[in-house]
Amino acid sequence: MNLETKKKALEILEEMYPEAKAELVFSNPYEMMVATILSAQCTDKQVNKVTPAVFARYPDACAMAEARVEDLYPMVKSCGFKTKASNIIAACRIIRDEFGGQVPDRMEDLVRLPGVGRKTANVVLSNAFGIPAFAVDTHVFRVSNRIGLCRAETVEETERKMTRLIPREKWGNAHHxxxxxxxxxxxxQRPLCEECGLKEICDYRKKQS
Ligand code: SF4
Structure with a gap:
């Protein structure tokens, strides 16, 4: 796919998903960070079911820093591993002790927090702080490479190439x-190519036909 076609593909995606936005329910950076940690290998819908009770009991990072894993884990068990609960508490202790109780808004600080990798940090920066960031999750990695928007072996390479391709002000929306x-x-497993607005220009579709 050449550069012009890539730009066309992005325009089509923008037209297809004008309403695309984060599906995790949150009202501040702390809630977004906790919800994003919980969402790894879990659906946003499931996370949204458990977070209201979690945020009611632990309304900010300082409150969460005082939590015990044995209290938090039963509340988030349906979202997966126990390490998510321990990571959330450990991250909030660092936020309390080193950042005055406020989730930091710099990538280099966020990725120091337990349970926060580059993808989670980008999600928090983009959605909670409105800072241009392009998070690469499993969908973004697969779709970007499959369509032909980029050719990358890793999520880091995908992020580098896609942020060169997409205008900075659209990074957050393009992720969605x-x-x-x-x-x-x-x-x-089964892309619905016949129904897809990109079927005339998609590299994968061309190879299939
Ligand atoms: S044509 Fe098929 S492979 Fe290409 S973007 Fe659409 S659904 Fe995906």
Whole structure:
């Protein structure tokens, strides 16, 4: 796919998903960080079911820093591993002790927090702070490479190449277009190519036909 076609593909995605946005429910950076840690290998819908009770009991990072794993884990068990609960508490202790109780808004600080990798940090920066950031999750990695928007072996390389391609002010939205496209149309196992607005220009589709 040449540069012009890549730009066209992004325009089509923007038209297809004008409403695309984060599906995790949050009202501040602390809540977004906790919800994003819980969402690893779990659906946003499931996370949204457990977080209201979690945020009611632990309304900020300082409150969460005082939590015990044996109290938090039963509340978030349906979202997966026990390490998520221990990471959330450990991250909030660092936020309390080193950042005055406020989730930091710099990548280098966020990735020092337990349970916060580059993807989670980008999600928090983009959604909670409005700072341009492009998070690469499994959908974004698969769809970007499958369509031909980039050719990358790793999520880091995908982030580098996609942020060169996409205008900075659209990084956050483009992340959501690709997630929605990966969830609803360009599915991992059986992409719905016949229904797809990109079928005339998609590299994968061209190879198939
Ligand atoms: S044409 Fe098929 S492979 Fe290409 S983006 Fe659409 S659904 Fe995915």
């Amino acid at each position: 277009w690709l997630i929605w496209h990966g969830r609803w149309v360009c599915k991992a």
